[in-house]
Amino acid sequence: MSRKLIRNAHIVSIDPQVGVIPRGDILIEGSKIAAIGVDLAVGDAEIIEGAGRIAIPGFVDTHRHTWQALLRATGADWTLAQYFAGVRGVMGDLYTPDDMKIGNHLGAIAALDAGITTLYDWSHNNNTPDHASAAVEGLMAAGMRAVFGYGNSNAEWVPVSDKPTNFADVERVRRAYFSSDDQLVTMGFAARGNQFATLPVTRDDFTRARDLGLRISVHMGDGLWGMNKPIVQLHGAGLTGPDVTYVHCNSLQAEDFRLIGATGGTASIAPELELHMGHGFPPTLALLAVGVRPSISIDVVTTVPDDMFSAMRALLAGTRAVVNHQALQDRVIVDPLPLMATDVLEFATLQGAIACGLGHKTGSLTVGKEADIVLLNTNALNLMPMNNAYGIVVEAAHAGNVETVIVAGKVRKRDFKLVDFDTLGFRAKVEAARDGLFAKAGVPADGSWLPRPFEAATDSEF
Ligand SMILES: [Zn+2]
Numbered sequence: 001m002s003r004k005l006i007r008n009a010h011i012v013s014i015d016p017q018v019g020v021i022p023r024g025d026i027l028i029e030g031s032k033i034a035a036i037g038v039d040l041a042v043g044d045a046e047i048i049e050g051a052g053r054i055a056i057p058g059f060v061d062t063h064r065h066t067w068q069a070l071l072r073a074t075g076a077d078w079t080l081a082q083y084f085a086g087v088r089g090v091m092g093d094l095y096t097p098d099d100m101k102i103g104n105h106l107g108a109i110a111a112l113d114a115g116i117t118t119l120y121d122w123s124h125n126n127n128t129p130d131h132a133s134a135a136v137e138g139l140m141a142a143g144m145r146a147v148f149g150y151g152n153s154n155a156e157w158v159p160v161s162d163k164p165t166n167f168a169d170v171e172r173v174r175r176a177y178f179s180s181d182d183q184l185v186t187m188g189f190a191a192r193g194n195q196f197a198t199l200p201v202t203r204d205d206f207t208r209a210r211d212l213g214l215r216i217s218v219h220m221g222d223g224l225w226g227m228n229k230p231i232v233q234l235h236g237a238g239l240t241g242p243d244v245t246y247v248h249c250n251s252l253q254a255e256d257f258r259l260i261g262a263t264g265g266t267a268s269i270a271p272e273l274e275l276h277m278g279h280g281f282p283p284t285l286a287l288l289a290v291g292v293r294p295s296i297s298i299d300v301v302t303t304v305p306d307d308m309f310s311a312m313r314a315l316l317a318g319t320r321a322v323v324n325h326q327a328l329q330d331r332v333i334v335d336p337l338p339l340m341a342t343d344v345l346e347f348a349t350l351q352g353a354i355a356c357g358l359g360h361k362t363g364s365l366t367v368g369k370e371a372d373i374v375l376l377n378t379n380a381l382n383l384m385p386m387n388n389a390y391g392i393v394v395e396a397a398h399a400g401n402v403e404t405v406i407v408a409g410k411v412r413k414r415d416f417k418l419v420d421f422d423t424l425g426f427r428a429k430v431e432a433a434r435d436g437l438f439a440k441a442g443v444p445a446d447g448s449w450l451p452r453p454f455e456a457a458t459d460s461e462f
Helices: 066-071 080-094 097-113 129-141 167-177 199-211 230-236 254-262 271-277 284-289 308-330 341-355 389-395 423-441
Strands: 003-012 020-029 032-037 046-049 053-057 059-064 116-123 145-150 185-191 216-220 244-248 266-269 373-377 402-407 410-414
Touching: 003 373, 003 389, 053 341, 053 389, 059 097, 059 244, 059 341, 066 080, 066 097, 066 116, 066 129, 066 423, 080 423, 097 116, 097 129, 097 402, 097 410, 097 423, 116 129, 116 185, 116 341, 116 402, 129 145, 129 167, 129 185, 145 167, 167 185, 167 199, 185 199, 199 216, 216 230, 230 254, 254 284, 266 284, 266 341, 271 308, 284 308, 308 341, 308 389, 341 389
Parallel strands: 003 046, 003 053, 059 116, 116 145, 145 185, 185 216, 216 244, 244 266
Antiparallel strands: 003 020, 020 032, 053 373, 373 402, 402 410
16 A cells, blocks of 8 residues: 655645644555654655745635636636537537537546546536536546536526426436546536526426435525526425535525525635626625535636635625624724634635535545545745635645646656646647637637627526
8 A cells, every 4th residue: 555644734624623733743554544643653654844934724626617618718808608608608509529528628627637636526517418527537537535416418408498307318428437426526416597597397306306315405596597586496395305415505595505405505705706797795694694605616617716725815804794794884993803714715625525525525635535635836036925724725826836746546646737637738629629619619719709699598487
């Protein structure tokens, strides 16, 4: 069994029993963390220098439409309604299976490069069985921990959809790629839910996904598309439960939030994207008030960057902005601030793992868990002097500080470079796929394409 020792790192474990160790060692045996402590006596391990580095658990992105990596930054100036029009109305149908594979591979490997070791691929452009297979294969090619969230075809997404899910294909994918739930990449179900599909279709989706043993992720409370108490309706149909992750939650009502907490659900906030596109302010405090500690997600790189650093800062600033703005109106001083860097780093790691159903495997530096570890090199101008480790990670670091990435005990990035990956060779494939898509669409990729907003179904829940 291979043994590796990360020596003398500043360990931020996110495990309350372990805490922060300013100079400590992490022993990795095979895929797992075997020991954490000071001056571990280890004979024959490969040494990974940790001095001058902060060791954190790998980040967990709990919701990303990974296939859209080929459309990176083309929606930099789009609202949510323009995104629906551009991505769903134009691009979704144009994707070939090969585009799905390259898009997923690009999105996943770029996430890994930025220190995200677990990715929930919210895959909702599975237009044919070949598309779904290609998406799975592109995701698996990145060599990271992931959940493939099977989520319908482009055509099945036009709201309010009464089209049934092709469960024969969901079952095929389950059998062909995910016979075990103990793999590096596992499977979930990414449901349209009752904002985007009818209630009978939603009932069928939830029931059949559960029959296949799949956890469910569903968008709820995204701007105008989520203001009519969708979770109250979902609960009324008997479909809520601890196996459901609610994505966004920005425009939900108090009764919706209460039901998430009462039924043991989990949440995924995509703060940076939501602030840009008009979903609403981060619902962080409303979730905390009902006992739900949220996870964080990127959502789409059509608008926002690949990395969790940017998303963590958006969550912290966006959440504080709401409270600070109210205090200004009331002419009072906020003390203390309502959310801390310690909370946000836990959201971006441990809570993400829990939302993916992987809390027993990853999300913290804990003996017995899988060794999913990121080292940030603090010998960088933007990180010196190294004062407050949580503050440094959440409020000072960026993806360029990610020096080492380890997934299940395997070093996937070393000395700031991905292991066994030819970035320039891959770029040629990526650009060819991009060129094909934009040529078929007949639109420019330079940012001048501003689609007409899609406005239908904003009152779809009732
Ligand atoms: Zn989404």
